[in-house]
Amino acid sequence: MKKKVIAATLAAMMVASLTACGAPKQLSKSVTVELGNEKGINIADILDISKDKVKDAKLNTKKVDFFKTGEYDATITYDKKDYSVKVKIKDTTAPEAAAKESIVVQPGAVLHVTDCLDKITELSGNVDAKFETKPEATDSTESTEPLSDEDAAAIYEVSGVRLSDDEITYTEEGDYDNNIIITD
Numbered sequence: 001m002k003k004k005v006i007a008a009t010l011a012a013m014m015v016a017s018l019t020a021c022g023a024p025k026q027l028s029k030s031v032t033v034e035l036g037n038e039k040g041i042n043i044a045d046i047l048d049i050s051k052d053k054v055k056d057a058k059l060n061t062k063k064v065d066f067f068k069t070g071e072y073d074a075t076i077t078y079d080k081k082d083y084s085v086k087v088k089i090k091d092t093t094a095p096e097a098a099a100k101e102s103i104v105v106q107p108g109a110v111l112h113v114t115d116c117l118d119k120i121t122e123l124s125g126n127v128d129a130k131f132e133t134k135p136e137a138t139d140s141t142e143s144t145e146p147l148s149d150e151d152a153a154a155i156y157e158v159s160g161v162r163l164s165d166d167e168i169t170y171t172e173e174g175d176y177d178n179n180i181i182i183t184d
Contacts, residue, residue: 023081024048030086034093036123038066043076046085053078061087067123095122095184097129107173113166113180124184130166132179
């Protein structure tokens, strides 16, 4: 009887040790990557394997568009086993813009925010640009009707980035300072 208990205990220990040596544990089923960061996936954060074994794992991101926000499917193949991973591409980086040093406009002429910008860098390719302040209307005949959808949705391009445009009109001569708010 004692021999059977010892044999059963040894068999259980062997089974436990064999299963512990099996496939690595998947630590995460998803990963979030910054828009445009093609090197943003760290296999060691997804699979419980040592850093020296990471070189043996193959990451397949053929279905991932690193330059478009959204969720994509990827796989990691390690030791003849595939691991599915959801890759979430997010844009958390603010756009960067360079404004022109100065602009000369005739009184009464429309000034578009795009006239004030030299360059915009934004990986998503779409931004909204607005003047921070607008001059008070001095003409009592100015229309108070809302802009049509066509007028309100004017889209322009600066440095290959599409942006909705804002405009202002200064009715009197003078030097004016204004900030431009750019969001994506």
